[in-house]
Amino acid sequence: MQSLRSFFFLALLAISAGFALAQGTSGSVTGTVTDSTGAVIPDTSVQIANPVSGFTRKATTDASGVFHFYNIPFDRYRLTATSSGFDAKTQNVAVNSVVPMVVAVQMTIAGSSTEVTVDAGADLTENDSTFHTDIDRAIIDKLPLESASSQLSSLVTLSSPGVAADSNGLFHGLGDHAENSFSLDGQPITDQQSKVFSNQIPADAVQSLEVIDGAPPAEYGDKTSLVIKVTTRSGQGVTKPTGEISTSYGSFGSADVSGNLAFGTKNFGNFIAVSGLNSGRFLDPGEFAVLHDKGNLINFFDRVDYQFSDVSSVHTNLQYTRSWFQTPNSYDTLNVGATDPITGALVGQADQRSKIETYLFAPTYTRTISNEAVLNFAPYFRRDSYQYYPSKNPFADLGPIQQETVGQQRSLLNAGVHSDLSYSKGVNNIKIGGMYQQTFLRENDQIGLVDPTLNSPCLDANGNPLPGTANPATCANPNPNFNPILLPYDLTRGGGTYSYHGQTDVKQLAFYAQDQVTIGNFLMNAGMRGDIYNGLAIQRQAEPRLGLSYNFKKTNTVIRASYARAQETPFNENLVLSSTGCTNAVIQAVFETLGTCQPAPFNPGFRNEIHAGIQQGIGKHFVIGGDYIWKYTHNAYDFSVLGATPITFPIEWHNSKIPGFAARANLTEVKGFSAFVVMSSVAARFFNPQVGGVGATVGRAGGLPFRIDHDERFNETTHIQYALPFRKSLWYGFNWRYDSGLVAGAAPCYNVLGANSGCAAGSITLANGQPGIDLSGLTADEQFQAGLICNGVKATPTSGFTSCAATQLTSKLLSIPAPNTEDDDRNPPRIAPRSLFDMVLGDDNLFNTDKHRISARITAVNVTNKYALYNFLSTFSGTHYVSPRTVTAQVSYSF
Helix, strand or coil: CHHHHHHHHHHHHHHHHCCCCCCCCEEEEEEEEECCCCCECCCCEEEEECCCCCCEEEEECCCCCEEEEEEEECEEEEEEEECCCECCEEEEEEECCCCCEEEEEECCECCCCCCCCCCCCHHHCCCCCCCEEEEEHHHHCCCCCCCCCCHHHHHHHHHCCCEEECCCCCEEECCEECCEEEEECCEEECCCCCCCCCCCCCHHHEEEEEEECCCCCCCCCCCCCEEEEEEECCCCCCCCCEEEEEEEEEHHHEEEEEEEEEEECCCEEEEEEEEEEEECCCCCCCCCCCCCCCEEEEEEEEEEEEEEECCEEEEEEEEEEEEEEECCCCCHHHCCCCECCCCCCECCCCCCEEEEEEEEEEEEEEEECCCCEEEEEEEEEEEEEEEEECCCCHHHHCECCECEEEEEEEEEEEEEEEEEEEEEECCEEEEEEEEEEEEEEEEEEEEEECCCCCCCCEECCCCCECCCCCCHHHCCCECCCCCHHHHHHEHHHCCCCEEEEEEEEEEEEEEEEEEEEEECCEEEEEEEEEEEEECCCEEEEEEEEEEEEEEECCCCEEEEEEEEEEEECCCCCCHHHHHHHHHCHHHHHHHCCCCCCCCCCCCCEEEEEEEEEEEEEECCCEEEEEEEEEEEEEEEEEEEECCCCCCEEEEEEEEEEEEEEEEEEEEEEECCEEEEEEEEEECCEEEEEEEECCCCCCCCCCCCEEECCCCEEEEEEEEEEEECCCCCCEEEEEEEEEECCCECCCCCCCCCCCCCCCCHHHEEECCCCCEEEECCCCCHHHHHHCCEEECCEECECCECCCEEECCCEEECCEECCCCCCCECCCECCEECCEEEEEEEEEECCCCCCCCCEEEEEEEEECCCCCCCEEEEEECCCEEEECCCCEEEEEEEEEC
């Protein structure tokens, strides 16, 4: 109780001091256009644009020669003013603070000036010490996205370097799993954002994204491997209502209806985005075929802005999203011929389902203190509710990797407050902030055994478990591994389900201060952050951050380096179950079937990371940049999964080392043609022992490194876009995504020589004396999913192999190391490389109208119908295939 009081006292202290966790993500630009005599020029057209991100906005000066741009994402822009009788005036502006920017634009009479006001191509590079990617609506609107239900994740995966793609909207940022955070208009969201964890805001609500791949500035904490700053769309200044209504239909019966509306005045704005989706392939299944995979989604987002006065305003985000989806079946879980051990009736196919509801309320009050200082104050409330429903017949849930029937009701509620004080003057851009957040975790689980051989009291004469009920005291051959604790919860022997309840409140307090100093061509970011974490463990961490960059203006070259120390907190999803489950006799007994279960607290980790990079502008339209990355983490986190369910729980390893590089190249529009390429190579080396989480092998000897299943040698995305010259509204987009393949630790292999190999258990000697691989631990369907071929014979869903000669086992879906070469660190099994191609053809104005436009597009994802895997029997998520070819037609009405 005393600790809780201390936390609330410090929280109130932070609020009263005006401190915050995260800043807003946008600023404003106001200016006055005059002639050489100082007279104002009304009705001047002013445009602010960034050629790399694609951001463009226009305004017209009023009778006083004044123009306003609201909600401008932090970035570098080209400001252009044009007016009849005057030469066009262009200058560069940098928006990097919530402090309003005031610019003066002086125009000269046409033909009277030879002054060059901006270096062509200079705005392609940014003098910033942190490597990042800017993505605006010009790109968002025209990228062919695979997932309509997790579009933000698809955007990040396709357009940002350092991201390895995974199933169900998941992605691995710079070698880590789920160590990513979203900053939604400054509100921190550090819990997982994917189809099976939470619901994202609709892509229609997004104005721009800034994805930070470099060492994070001091204002960001908690999950910082990848920071995605989201600036939402605003209706402020939109005096004439604008919006769009669209509908689409495509493969797998996928239908979508969406709409958005923006309207407002100088002092008021409202932006609403609503969408609904129904699909026959909602999740990425464990088969290329679609089996039991329906889902639907409704999404509502509303942003309201109101300017009380010249110095006072409020901005509020509201969201409600509901998703419902089936857990996809494999051929194994169709349960052909499977019977109920109690009644003998057919059990039917597995029918597991989930429902997620997300609520968000996040107001932000902004107060302009002076021309140099702005204060933000922002409480927020966000709740995710997850419901998991087992099959009506619990015995239908029995599968090759699931021996329990499981139900779950879980909620995660973030309630907190952050505020910030920004001061910008001269060479300094100072931010001071702090945050208090309390996360309320509530976990309810129902577990029952459905495998009659899992906890059998008796064995037959050959030592095999006997089904049915029996008293071990009267068994002719008692089972020495029988656990009587589980008998009341063994449904095959007349038991019922066990109910587990866990709850905790995770309290977090953070402070930071940082200054961005710009002196000539030199820029320095220096900051210090302090985090206090009080969950099931307590930790305090001081986190210095430093970044340096230098701009060689003559050559349009920027060099940079940065360092960050960051606290890495445990994942909140099923945190209580994973960290305290081993102290519960029943949960311990269940998880001991997976491995030794010993109590171990989750201690937040800490990370040191170093980045060094360069950005180079070439000519007027091309820019390339990249970073070398080195991250070392003590207490590194990942996930494990309960059976074949979407119920996952965090686990903790001793440490991790993650080196790699990330790069991006942009070609801005040239005669209708534009393109970008992102690429990366990131190793994810984790080190034993596992030190936390249910099933943990705590204290196990070892220390040898292994590549975890978000390690990928190389990936790249190339996007090309072209607007046809004879009809500017008609355009074509093309994506090429190459992935060299994530680590597939469960792939069968042969190695009896390696000291760091996971092949030993399956390495056997065949009857003919030749090296062989034992495949009896995989069902025929799992062998089919892996694409296994033994001596030219392919596995099928119903016909597999018990063993195969090591030299004769191949696969087109997995890269299996040659015999005696597999090494868990240097040469692990991997998913086979794949190239996926997506295309989109659209016309933004079919009938060449001005105010009311009809547009249409056709999108094809995986046009070659590539047969490929995301992962195979991953400890985190199981087996999933990439999407087969999907074709979607969309029609939109804009006004």
